[in-house]
Amino acid sequence: MTSNTLDTAIERSEQAAASIERTPERHRMLTGDRPTGDLHIGHYLSSLRSRVALQDRGVDSFVLIADYQVITDRESVGRITDSTLSLLTDYLAAGLDPARSTIFAHSAVPQLNQLMLPFLSLVTQAELQRNPTVKDELAASNRPLSGLLLTYPIHQAADILFCKADVVPVGKDQLPHVEQARVVARRFNGRYACGVEIFPEPVALINDQQIVLGTDGRKMSKSRGNVIRLADTEDETAKVIRKARTDSQTTISYDPERRPEIANLLTIASGYTGRTPAVLADEVGSGGSSALKRLVTDAINEGLRTHRQRRGIFADDRAQLLEILRDGNARAEAVAARTLAEVREVMDMTY
Structure with missing residues (x-):
């Protein structure tokens, strides 16, 4: 990412933050994590607290548990249900309120994944391979590039755009994903919707929290x-x-x-x-x-x-956790169904 691109992203972030302060109810946030293991103190300092603060201000909040994304770069995925519920437990313990935030699992919203096909038509292989996360995850996995890892940026674009989120809290290292989602939104609006804004171009809310390293001075893992x-x-x-x-x-x-x-x-x-x-x-x-x-x-x-x-209170009630997640899944699916219907309409595929 060039310095000019970064400067522009920072400017957009500052403008979005100011708008949230004035009229939080006009904004929708998409955020989330992959359920690859228990959350740690780095997650709490860099993201969990800020998500709760945005929710509490009145921003319409969608919180994704990206279970499908667990399989993008690894052969062994572990016990995904347990990891998903552990993630949900920390969300609730931190203060995310399922009455005010839609907390859902990626795999439970099939319409979200259907959006990937038209979205994939809007990007080139070269653009996907240039994505920093794709390159980093490929190098770390020491495996051949899979189709799922190659299209990882479009998974994330679909996560953001299916609910028409206009703000996405991220660190600077995640800016390329938001920029990719902006490109997809802009190209979809231009190619398939004749310039009508079906998808807003999301803005990265840049978290300036200093990165917290592990206790050995390396990246937390x-x-x-x-x-x-x-x-x-x-x-x-x-x-x-x-x-x-x-x-x-x-x-x-x-x-x-x-x-x-x-x-x-x-x-x-x-x-x-x-x-x-x-x-x-x-x-x-x-x-x-x-x-x-x-x-x-x-x-x-x-x-x-x-x-x-x-956390201890929520963790002791697995049935309640599943009920909360299923309710969030249903709400997210209803939103995704409306978006997919709109996409089919503008693409002249309503038969």
Whole structure:
């Protein structure tokens, strides 16, 4: 993505955020996750809280559990139902309200997938192969490029456009997906709808939250054992933090370039305390790594206390979780059916 494209995306994001502040009820959000494992503290800091805030402001919210997308880049998919319900449990514990947010599973909305065929007619193979996520996931999987991974950006475009979402909260690394959805919307409107706006061009609501790394300084990944799950107990959290990588200096300072592991721990604590990393570093001072780790452990455990209590209540009632998901599936399917009918109408396929 060029600097000009990024600057334009940031400008659109700022304009959308200002509009949400004024008239939140005029906007619809699409967001979600792949159910590849339990959510961790990085998810909570970077996305869960902001989704709840948008919902609470009055933005019409659609929250996707992208179960079909689990199979895009892996042979072993694990227990998808359990992972899906775990995801739903954390959504509810964080404050997403099924009465105000439509929480649904991708595979339960067949009309959504039907939209992929006309959408695929609007993009080239070269455009799909240039997508950064496709290239990164292909490299990480060490497998031949599958048709499903190649068309992954169009899956995401369909996720966004089926409900005509106009805002999509993302980090900067996910901007290419929103840009692809904008291209699909624009081309569909031009080619099949004679310039009439059937699909709005969605805007990325860019999350400027600093990326939280794992406790070893690398990207958070369950397979690396460097994550703190939202489902972890306080003792489990403390155990993981005790093993966190630091450095040999005895005085704590916030210096992301020279002391990235220390800076990451301070960033995590900042996310849960509301105090800046620099202020926290001054508080720890000469206490060293042990004092820093105690600070981080206390910040996470206190910050997640209510979440974990609520999570335990929801997790104990599997029947309620399934009922909530099925209700959300039905609501999403009704929206998708209306969109598909409109698409068939403009494409002259109503027979």
